[in-house]
Amino acid sequence: MLVGMRLSTFSERLSFQSPLCPDNLFGHLIATAVPGVEEWRDGVYRRTLRLPCGFGIASLKPFPDHVACTLELSDPRDSATALDLCRFLLDLDADPLVVDAALSADPLLAPLVSAAPGRRVPRTVDGAEFAIRAVLGQQVSTKAARTHAARLVAAYGTPVGDLFSFPLAFDVGELAVPESRRRTMAALLGALESGLDLSPGADRAVAREWLLSLPGFGPWTVETILMRSLGDDDAFLPTDLGIRLAAEALGLPTTPAALLRRSEAWRPWRAYAVQHLWATGDHEVNRIPA
Incomplete structure (x- = not known):
């Protein structure tokens, strides 16, 4: 918990290979932001981080040639990990020239790529958090999903400065969702407790097989988690x-x-x-x- 604690503040310029299209990248994060965990304020996207030695808050602002990053950390030993998470979140290590060239080979996609070169995949800083949010978002609107998540944060979140850390443990019986969704959530929490790894370096084949074995996890949910949590560049959602x-x-x-x-x-x-x-x-x- 960072309330009342002295925070270490770091600022870095996050570089990337140009071009970078920030519209869908920051737009997606902002539109789906969980109140209390994430916010968009004065042109800056802010969110909490769960780190090996403590917690933190990342503030990210896009510029044409870099992303300005300010970190507030409870333990400065987490600085390198926090920076890596921010880069992963914004997909800043992608090579847009390679990606755009490959997709432009399809004449139906070429005009889209030409209109917005350098699109990145908005990801997450916490794979387990994202999986929980994906379940909350099944078969409901973006607004409803944010509402469910915000209630969860208000009841179980850990204060981190003026924000909260998203909870990874809670009573599924208190969720205002259908009973089938509660069973799905309980199965996910059990899998995470048993060792399901949804971090960027996890084995994607293992994660895919494990997720598909859980009740209520169809291809859309699984591929979304693989794309956003594990950084699978080839994840696809044909039923979306x-x-x-x-x-x-x-x-x-x-x-x-x-x-x-x-x-x-x-x-x-x-x-x-x-x-x-x-x-x-x-x-x-x-x-x-x-």
């Missing part, structure tokens, strides 16, 4: 409504099986194709608030 609507507008197949076959041409960068397809829709995740 936004993806299917974009596919229809572009003249791509719209049935999941046919779209999955068509997506083979985008390997191993299908997670980036997802970002371009999502961006064809008019949704707040695709833009940074004014």
Whole structure:
């Protein structure tokens, strides 16, 4: 807990290979932000970090040639880990020239890539947290998912400065969700307690198999977790409504099986194709608030 504690503050310029399109990157994080854990204030995205030696808060602001990063840490030994998490969150180690060239080889995707080169995949700083949030978001709107998560944070979150750390343990019986969703959440929490690793360095095949074995975990939820938590560049969501609507507008197949076959041409960068397809829709995740 950081309340009342003296914090160590660090500032760094996070570099990246240009170009970088910040619209969907920060737009997605802002639109899905959990109140109390994340916020967008004065052009800066802030969120809490769970770290090996304590907790922290990261403040991130995009510029044309770097991302300004300020860290507030309870233990300065966590600085290197915190910086790595921020880079992973924003996918700053991607090579957009390689990704964009590969996707542009498809004439249907080429105009999207040309219009917004350097799209990154918005990720997470905590794989377990994201998996819990993914379950809370099953079959509900973005707004409803944020509301469920905010209630969880208010009841179980750990204060970190003026924010809270997202809880990884709680009574699933108190969730205002259908009983089937409670069973899914209980299974996930049990798997995490038993060693399910959803960190960036985890074995993706093992994580995929374990997640698919849990009740209520279909391909959409599993692939979303692999994309955002484990950094799988080739994760793909053929059943996603936004993806299917974009596919229809572009003249791509719209049935999941046919779209999955068509997506083979985008390997191993299908997670980036997802970002371009999502961006064809008019949704707040695709833009940074004014």
